[in-house]
Amino acid sequence: MIAPLPPNEAERLAKLRSYNILDSLTEEEYDDLTYVASAVCGAPVSMISFIDQERQWYKSTRGIDPNLRQTPREIAFCAHTILDPTQPTVVEDMRKDPRFADNPFVAEDPHAVFYAGVPIVSDDGFALGTICVIDLQPRTLSEEQVEVLRKLSRQAWKLIELRQTAQQSKELLKQRVTAYRELTDFSYIIAHDLKAPLRNIMQACTLLEEDLGDKLGEDEKKLLEIITSRAYDARNLVNGVLRYSRATRGLLDSVGEVDLPELVAHAGEQVGLSEGVTLCYVGEVEKIRTSRIALLQILQNLIGNAVKFRRPEAPCAVTVDCRRTDLAYHFTVADQGVGIPEKLLKSVFDLFYTTGNTREGEHHGVGLTIVQRLVSELGGEVKVSSVVGEGTTFSFTLRDAE
Structure with a gap:
């Protein structure tokens, strides 16, 4: 039986894709969770998977071919589990369950029998994927084992959040570095371009003082001194900008x-x-x-x-x-x-x-x-x-x- 779509499917997919986890590389932290899930539940196979629009994509697997990274969504056991974000799905014998009996992974090789999965749920209630365990023979889980799977699903969600925070911090740092370099380059260019006109102003003031000094009145001399002083101040500021730009590049x-x-x-x-x-x-x-x-x-x-x-x-x-x-x-x-x-x-x-x-x-x-x-x-x-x-x-x- 193909699992129906959740009622909030569009929003759920948008949420999943906002975390940029699909098609990411394997990470040890997620592999640790599947290791614990198999060890606690005594199941040979465990997975952390996310349900995309047309596929189930595996972030971490244990007990299957590590090169298998995805399967069609229509045959994904976990596509049923995400329908209720609040409850685990535990099936002792999928051969007797109408949701799974005709699934090729049950009816054919590898003939999976037991399945238990807990949704990985975002803070705002979207079931993005699951952590699950699978066996080739019927079995049951204790309440403690199911509770461990719940806790592991919460840890998986925390890892997703931390991963996104780290990516955002890295991107912000990259943007800051780029902005700083651009600002430094801009200040260097502006300061360098200002040197020539300031030099011209200072030279003009010197020529005026040399050629017309005796002919200038007190007010004109004072004005010329102000212009000269401000030109020297501006030159020092420009030289300071250039020095700072060179020293930090x-x-x-x-x-x-x-x-x-x-x-x-x-x-x-x-x-x-x-x-x-x-x-x-x-x-x-x-x-x-x-x-x-x-x-x-x-x-x-x-x-x-x-x-x-x-x-x-x-x-x-x-x-x-x-x-x-x-x-x-x-x-x-x-x-x-x-x-x-x-x-x-x-x-x-x-x-x-x-x-x-x-x-x-x-x-x-x-x-x-x-x-x-x-x-x-x-x-x-x-x-x-x-x-x-x-x-x-x-x-x-x-x-x-x-």
Whole structure:
């Protein structure tokens, strides 16, 4: 007998297909459920199947050819089970049941006899498929065995939900990564295209001042100073965007063993340590597996920040430390500079934020934002502590890259 369609068949099929489980690969978690079903019920065959429009598709099977992934719906035992989402279907001898007696799997090879199935039901009541056991001889199940099948069906549903949640999270992450890359590329292009007109404005201001300086009134001179100042500010912002875009594009792709004392020394060379500035690595860790380029960028920004905000006419000592715990590598970059007021500590990682004036054109307010971004991408976090007049310590953690 061919099972009739459930009254909510269209909605049921839509629900089933929304989970994208049909034709998916086998998964160990589902195989564990069919293993338990066979073991508890003492049945040689067990299945987790889903009833599609014209087929019964197997997510997991035990005791049959593993290459058999589907059968026509018209001969599916479980097509009868999904008609009542609230009840199991237990048939001790299908040869005596009019629903199954003429089924080719009963009347012919393999001559199935016993069947017990429990619907796999969604939270809103749709029977999407079943977990079932089959035997080639008559048998009965105890109430406890039937209850185990019920619990296994609920676990199957939880696995379906978790699978969908994982897929959605993966897709959202993919979309975020794509959006971030597109935004970074867009900001890079816009900032790059703005450099030429800003350069022209600055050159024009310089020419006006050189050619007409004596002929300009006080108001005109003040206006020219404002234009020049704003042009320099805009140039610094554009340079900051470009620097941020370059620093966060592709730096995490290259992972390998990094020699920390050598990298710290190289970061100091890149920064360009001036007279009176000393840089020392005092860490216990010699080597770490991570992105060399990203860690170099982090150290360059932190060391450069210490040099920029050194105390005037005072020696500047910058120390870099790294220690290993069970969970992560802990870095510190400490200086004896001017320090940062406590009320400003929460803002230092904001894009384009600066804590004070530095030499014109040298500071874009993006260095610490780059540090925070790269540390986060490497699986860690960065913090800052400071005492005005005594110095600042930046600390960050990194995980060992796989």
